[in-house]
Amino acid sequence: xxxxxxxxxxxxxxxxxxxxxxxxxxxxxxxxxxxxxxxxxxxxxxxxxxxxxxxxxxxxxxxxxxxxxxxxxxxxxxxxxxx
Amino acid sequence: xxxxxxxxxxxxxxxxxxxxxxxxxxxxxxxxxxxxxxxxxxxxxxxxxxxxxxxxxxxxxxxxxxxxxxxxxxxxxxxxxxxxxxxxxxxxxxxxxxxxxxxxxxxxxxxxxxxxxxxxxxxxxxxxxxxxxxxxxxxxxxxxxxxxxxxxxxxxxxxxxxxxxxxxxxxxxxxxxxxxxxxxxxxxxxxxxxxxxxxxxxxxxxxxxxxxxxxxxxxxxxxxxxx
Numbered sequence: 001x002x003x004x005x006x007x008x009x010x011x012x013x014x015x016x017x018x019x020x021x022x023x024x025x026x027x028x029x030x031x032x033x034x035x036x037x038x039x040x041x042x043x044x045x046x047x048x049x050x051x052x053x054x055x056x057x058x059x060x061x062x063x064x065x066x067x068x069x070x071x072x073x074x075x076x077x078x079x080x081x082x083x
Numbered sequence: 084x085x086x087x088x089x090x091x092x093x094x095x096x097x098x099x100x101x102x103x104x105x106x107x108x109x110x111x112x113x114x115x116x117x118x119x120x121x122x123x124x125x126x127x128x129x130x131x132x133x134x135x136x137x138x139x140x141x142x143x144x145x146x147x148x149x150x151x152x153x154x155x156x157x158x159x160x161x162x163x164x165x166x167x168x169x170x171x172x173x174x175x176x177x178x179x180x181x182x183x184x185x186x187x188x189x190x191x192x193x194x195x196x197x198x199x200x201x202x203x204x205x206x207x208x209x210x211x212x213x214x215x216x217x218x219x220x221x222x223x224x225x226x227x228x229x230x231x232x233x234x235x236x237x238x239x240x241x242x243x244x245x246x247x248x249x250x251x252x253x254x255x256x257x258x259x260x261x262x263x264x265x266x267x268x269x270x271x272x273x274x275x276x277x278x279x280x281x282x283x284x285x286x287x288x289x290x291x292x293x294x295x296x297x298x299x300x301x302x303x304x305x306x307x308x309x310x
Contacts, residue, residue: 016144018152068171
């Protein structure tokens, strides 16, 4: 329904196309990032029976953030004891 | 510390603060461009050199969608880059714990044995001549220069915030929570900061002083103070 409204408006006022593209990609990007956080962020626990506290299983050589500017996490050594 | 009537940032003493100052210059340049454009259009309109009786606004709609989008992208990309850079875990050499109390900071260097002390502001009545009013403390936080330091900030009673503007650091001290930040002093020197979260009567009187010294001097200090 929203898509049909967007298409009819875009045909009548083509100058609105950049607006739809920008807002649409912003919304899709935000939703994708939210899904990434829900699925891969170690602070989030969905499965309380099998994986109750994923924040206890973090390794120093894993990269958890989306971008890494200066740091190559894979070369960090794990020099601390396990729980 | 800031000079009298200083409006701009204090000199950067860490790589992150240098990045932040560069980004601030960039953001202000963007703001200058926008304000100049608005002022120009305003003068054109007020002197009746820019009028419009258009009903089909396709071109202008295109312009005032694309231009702000480009401005926002030009601001967002460097900002996110610095944000991710600030959050990186970068193999610290030393860990320092800063604990906020009402109304002083206490510091613990738990990599060493028994190295912990309280840091109270020196009252103005006891301040030697030439020292900085409301900024000096009795025991400074000494750190080695050019070393990555992990600082863990927390509080004992109410909210505080550990801030040193020259190093580009501000981290809230929350009771029951450990907040971690990273410090890298590029050069030796003394860097001042003040508690940055309202915490009661003496909130303005619990400053932070970080003294960055070469590693040999830091080692002398740490062995002398813990004895």
